[in-house]
Amino acid sequence: MDRLTEPMTEPMTEAAAWRYADELRERVRPPEFPDRWFDVTEYGGGDGLWTEAFRAAIAACHKAGGGHVRVPPGTYDTGAIHLLSNVDLHVEEGAVIRFSTDPADYLPAVYTRFSAIECYNYSPFIYAYEQENIAITGGGTLDGSAGPEHWWPWVGTPEFGWRPGTPHEAADWEALQRMAADGVPVAERVFGAGHYLRPNMIQPYLCRNVLVEGVRIVRSPMWEIHPVRCENVLVRNVSIYSRGPNNDGCDPESCRDVVISGCVFDVGDDCIAIKAGRGPDGRRVGVPCENVLIEDCDMRYRYGSVAIGTDTTGGIRNVFVRRCRWGGPGLYFGLYVKTNSVRGGFVENVFVKDVTISELTKEAVSIDLYHGDGHNGDDPPPIRNVHVSGLRSDRTRSAYLLRGYPEQPLRDIAIRDSTFAHVLRSDVVSDVEGLSVTGVRIGGG
Template identity: 45%
Template sequence: MKIIKSNLFYNLICFLAIGIVFSSCKENKKTTVATSAFAAADTIIASIKNPEFPDKTFNIMDFGAVADGVTNNTEAINKAIDSCSNSGGGKVIIPSGDFLTGPIVLKSNVNLHLEEGATVLFSKDKNDYLPVVLTSYEGTEMMNYSPLVRAYKQKNIAVTGKGVFDGQAGNDNWWPMNGNKRFGYQEGEPSQRDDHNLPRLRKMNENNTPVAERVFGEGHQFRPSFFEPFECENVLVQGVTFTNAPFWILHPMKCNYVRVDGVTVRSHGPNNDGCDPEFSKNVHIDNCVFDTGDDCIAIKSGRNDEGRRINIPSENIVVENCNMKDGHGGVVIGSEISAGVRNVYVRNCKMDSPELERAIRIKTNTIRGGFVENVFVKNIQVGQVKEAVLKINTYYAIYDNQEGHFIPSIKNIHLEDVQVENSGEYGILIKGRSDNPVKNVTLTNVTIKGAKTPVSVENSEPIVFKNTTINGKQY
């Protein structure tokens, strides 16, 4: 597959979008920014070609796999993948049945295919995820337990089918490491918040410690990601279901050309984000169901100093035809956002749950910094959210002081054709910074009902309302 250079591709998309906006406005003054911009989204989608594989199959049963839910099939599955890749590629089949395994290592030109009725059960033995490998935790690279499904510097890879990946995480396994009693943590037990874990990793980030020296794994409490393609190109995840995840579920890290299609994520553990593209570009998330314990989709680009050093913005990301249920947010940008995010398109999605906190959310602070620009949201149906339809927060903090010297830049956020039945505490909630207020937020053809406070805005240019009604009042 021919790869288009990032800057050239970005410039092409910008030129295309601007040209269409200009042309459309000449022909029809009622054409809106969001409507015109989605031509650029279609260009991004067209650039992402599904990987193609030779017509060869490798059944894991032929490599010694046993479908009893007890026998460890790590060696059999990975032998099948190696054989497939070494022979030029094809399809590795996991047939109907229960297959226990440790980490699966995906290789170039391999389609790992789960047939209907196949359940891949990941081992609860943490030693199975050693030795440590290069991975990332909340926006900082490190050496840690292997992700459950991992690909590193591979091309033309896929995970497809109608089967289930069951991480078997829970209150008796990975989740207590979070340090939250709701997830099985017991007072006095070690957790990720202890000095030898997160505080140590944060200091390594700040000091630019070489990644090879950031060794954690055994004796530490960092949970692994579920599926993490790292520095991969041309990635497809299609049809499968992910459940009971230790940590983030789909985490394309430094990837280019990624499609997530028809995937179901149902996992309610701590930090169980559904899909987190990080330092990644040209990503299409389509026709998926997200029912999660954290953000449904969270677009990221590194944490603090590390994000600024790596300096790869996440860009050209299209989310469409998805159903967001439980979660901290439907489509979220941040908080690990220090390299910036731009060109995000969300359309034709449904978001509805008493446990869904926000529909569209942007979160950062002055330690993260970063920028967010060119976010287009169109044709979204929101049943119920807890806090707000749109929340922009530049004071985001959880554990510690989050005030620094990197003022975020947020601009060009457009919502159009959005219908909301119950918006919870706020309709629109914006907390910008006086040093650099939020700029160019528009709402067009938006109807919001049930907001206790219709609009709360601090340090933002005036929102532009066009044919927008909140609690029956025209804005």
Template identity: 45%
Template sequence: MKRTIYMLIAGCATLLTVITSCHLSSSEDVWEAKASLEQRIVEPRFADRDFVITDFGAHRGREQLSTRAIAKAIDQCHEAGGGRVVVPADTFLTGAIHLKSNVNLHLEEGAVLLFSTRSEDYLPTVFTRWEGIELMNYSPLIYASEQENVAVTGKGKLDGQASDQNWWSWCGSKRYGWQEGMPRQNSARDSLQNLNHREVPPRERIFGPGYSLRPNFVQFYKCRNIALTDFTIVNSPMWILHPVLSQNITIKGLTIKSIGPNSDGCDPESCKDVLIKDCYFDTGDDCIAFKSGRDHDGRRIGVPSENIIVENCLMKRGHGGVVIGSEISGGCRNVYALNCTMDSPELDRALRIKTSSSRGGVIENVYFKDVKVGTYNEAAVRVNMFYEAPGDYMPVVRNILVENLEVADGGKYGVLIRAYPESPVQNFRMVNCVINSVDQVAKADHVKNVKLENVTINGKEITSEVLTGEGN
């Protein structure tokens, strides 16, 4: 019955496609809308006050925790009306850091915040999301909940110290150091998903000690006016930057390196008005992935990720450069990615959309322009509605524009699309694209309203029929 209902919803969505696509009917309209969006994403400003953590008893070096000293500096800064909590040039060991409104955690050049690898240093548990599901779990390494005007800035470094000897092994893979008798997240992950499907209230989903669900590195939950600028962040337990249900976010000038399991570089989830600019990604999973909750939780909360700009970023290793999904049940819309460079034999895809009928959700208005790719493994453009096991919630993917994409040395496919016959990928357009050296031009099923203009793959101009049936 549920599947029938969601098929009807997908059908209604199809009838509305023309209305939706008309609102940005040309490339000029698209990029004018992007420029307007960028003007309203404004970085928070902070009072001209400094609270240096060594003045509150922070210990230099790798041996003694400075967690309490950093918390004292944050509290006093917050109570004074805001300012900068300054980490001076040196190395400081810490557990979880919880930011408060009007506080800018500022890392001086040469400063290193080294995060403990002891799980007990991320207790008590906090209300968080783990792979798109709400629960009580270990605190993210840097966390804020329901705060305004918060930032991490400066040219220092955040080092999560994750490796095969600690957090990464929890994923349960021998590739990342797991051995018999070590903690393993598999059963906890299944238990959390079961609680999600049973609609158990999120605050009653209590995990933490004994469950081995790795914390995210940086998470802002229900926050407004966020800035993450200029620093380097390495060796994350899993997802690296993870704002959730937050608005007005600037992520700029970061260097992000973490090649462990599930080390997504940046995962805005159910967020609005986001700018990701001038960043470097070298990751063990997707470089940037937009999300909006998994299965029941995503539908229950029902908040899409929307109004997002990715500009002038460099992507190296990763499962995808710019990605939407797979925890996308709340939907995603209005994504503008432009002037990016991607290049690594360990990069699988440039633009990737992944969902399933267990997820559902509407993904629409995705614009990808002026992207240069050296090499990749699988496909330059990939849409997959069969990412996980099927369910009763038909996904919708529509209104995709890929413009001025240049690929020097492609992988298996130029374009790879898998969709449901009752919910084809709709309004798919490629303009002025050149893709070289792929094994197969395209493989696609169930696409509708396709338009290819001046698209060359392997030296030959490709027509729309390649995606709509002929030439597959």
């Protein structure tokens, strides 16, 4: 992808935005595969791990010119699965791919990102690097086997099973951030064996034409679906149930042309989080995330329904959200734009319409430049041209919280034709230029 990190000179109008969203919906098409089938059970497996069987079946499918690797009903214990071009991993209904809890089964370390910083680390459970036309489809289950006994304790909190004297990722995370700040080459940022940075569940990296469809995902170590620097990504009709630490549902990062449709998110962090690299590393790489359409999704738990950030350093633009359902007693925010002057970057052209909200413990719309590190950096991010309409909310803490900086206010924020019933506190607005609130009804708690 090209580097394109400067904000646009002309903001997108609402009419133009939704035309563009429709065009995006049409051009992000699923990859097509030849009608060739390779049954994983014909390549080994049996009583032990199926890692080699998956490798062999995928290699055979790829060598033949592409097709489908069938995973029939049953349970398949495995280590890392690496996809190759023109291969669809088809997990049939009744099939469970159950990933090993042994970190050694995700070695050797691969080129990846951990929390938006480049490094070499344990392989994501399903990984692809510089491949085209790849898919994970079917009605089966991907089980990450994570929980209080495996993977989750590494985050270092008792809530997720950590106990004094057991492994903790804090030292490795601090080391990785320091390497990025010091400009250490990525090839020298090697973690994996003997370290405790958790792998993602699914990560295509520098891939084109990616489809994730129909599968059920449970118990991931951390981020579930994390395409990085990919183009033409379609995630549809996926259901994710994983309430672990940092268990974001879908995190397109520094990608272009992404559609997320018809999915269910019941996760331990943001349901969808759009990202573009973090801090010095994000500035070095300098690739934005742009052209993301989210439609007909159900967000149930836990932090942001649709989050933008906190990793905004490469810039984020052209995000469209429509016909979604947000809400549940454990879900915090609706639209959640979160960054600060340490992260930098920009966010522009965000459009949300026709969303039903049952219950949020915080705001329906939150755009906050004081998230996390607050205002302690020298790269205040411009946030502009955010339009929200057609929200119907039953219960929130407040309708909106909008906080810019005195020297870098939020610009051109519009909220219209929406109803917010049972609001518990007043809205918060500071350092905003060009705020328009029209046709909005707000009811007390």
